[in-house]
Amino acid sequence: MDNSKRRFLKGCGGVIAGMSVYTVTQPPQANTAEQVSELKYAMVHDENLCIGCNACEDACRKVNNVPDGVTRVNIERSGPFGEYPNQSYRFSRHSCQHCEAAPCVKVCPTGAAYIDEETGIVAVNEDRCVGCQYCIAACPYQIRFINPETRVADKCDFCQQTQLSEGLLPACVLACPTNALVFGNLKDPASALVKTLKSKPTYRDKVDLGTRPKLFHVRTIDGEIVL
């Protein structure tokens, strides 16, 4: 009995030792996407310039073959604020925030949800996705969906597969009639993106979750103050 107890404990000890080695060898979470690259894409949506025309969503749908019933980008309308005839609406872009510490990437069991180290874009490797939907549940911005045609997780990837690969700006940016969308390289101080970020106060959604999103918004100054 004594001998068997000792071996029982040995077995337990082995497992615990194995687990502690595993924890030590795991790369620290903060290092994700912190690789040295000259490129880090981000986007600003200026809510003061946006007129809610939905041209961005339509362009995205066409360029990225997004089926009806789902969408990669959505302009959320709130309001109206104020009295007729001085009524106004507010528009806020709802799409992937390309989080630096992306919860979707963290939970994906197969590594299908990944951060492209070259560009900082959060994307989906369609071949690896099994459709467990863990990423969809984990994304605090609730913008991921299962593409009904490919049966895999889908979302905005800044047109990584389409426009960017041809050296063009994302479809939504090109389609916007008021230049409310600015896309560019965060690491380039001369880019229109950085200039916008430095000249206008911006906010990001749910930063307290530690996701470090790269979609910036310029807040609407129109209309009434809402608590």
Next chain:
Amino acid sequence: MSAFHFDGLVWHWPIAIYLFLAGLSAGAVFFAIMLKHFKLADKAYLSPFVQAAAVIAPIAVCAGLGILVIDLTKPLAFWKILVFYNTSSVMSMGVLVLLVYQVMLFAWLGSVFSTPIQQWLKQRLPLLSKLLAQLARHEDVITGVLVILSLSLGAYTGFLLSALIGFPLLNNPVLPLLFLISGLSSGAAATLLGGVLMRGNPNGVEVRFIHRIEIPMILVEIALLFTFFAGLILSGGQSQVAAMKAIGEGFWGWIFWAGVVGVGLTLPLAFNLWMKVSSDRKFAYVAVTASFSLIGVLLLRNFILYTGQMTAV
């Protein structure tokens, strides 16, 4: 907004069943090991309760995995989960635990039931019989590892949900503990129910042993549930909204108070206490108490899964 369909709902009831079955398997194994270690020793394989656990545990875990695979949008690609791993993903690590757990489970079953299996094997497959003898010699190590794996599996069912940072009710440090304990008690209930159905003595040493653990376990479960919701309410903000929406109103409020708290915890506790003082256990008593516990745990899994996804930060 209906109880089973609402905006933001990603995971449906198959996931709740999967979590239920995985926890149940882990609990049944845990109690079978405890029965053998503390009460039955070498005669364990003769006990209908250990036999019941030996049937239930592998079936439950395989059925759970089957449901998980069918629920994928690409079920035929499920092998990719087994080939590609992501150390930061709870699901990926859970699959790893599940695989090792299944291997160790069968190894343990082989060594516990080695006497009857050997009788059958000896004449027919001498090579396999030698292998089994080797295995049986390491039973203590296998048992130790399997205890840890079963506890990990039970806790994993909670960590899987508590990793979802966008939902305050799920992203809760008490959840893995709550799921671990309720998983263990569902395993105990399944073992008891299976055991008496297989003509085990409802007043036998096994039933008394499990019942003695069950009373404190139900009390711990009640304390954990209380901490869970008190913690959410005291956190304020969306956590409070999530808690009130879950237990304060509507369909899921009923499920919680009548199903989880009433049928799942209070009645089994009362029956257990009654059986303890009367020290007379009959088939119907044991079976009904165990069924109530099982129903309660199944409802708890569904309740947490659905109400958890109702309120985002």
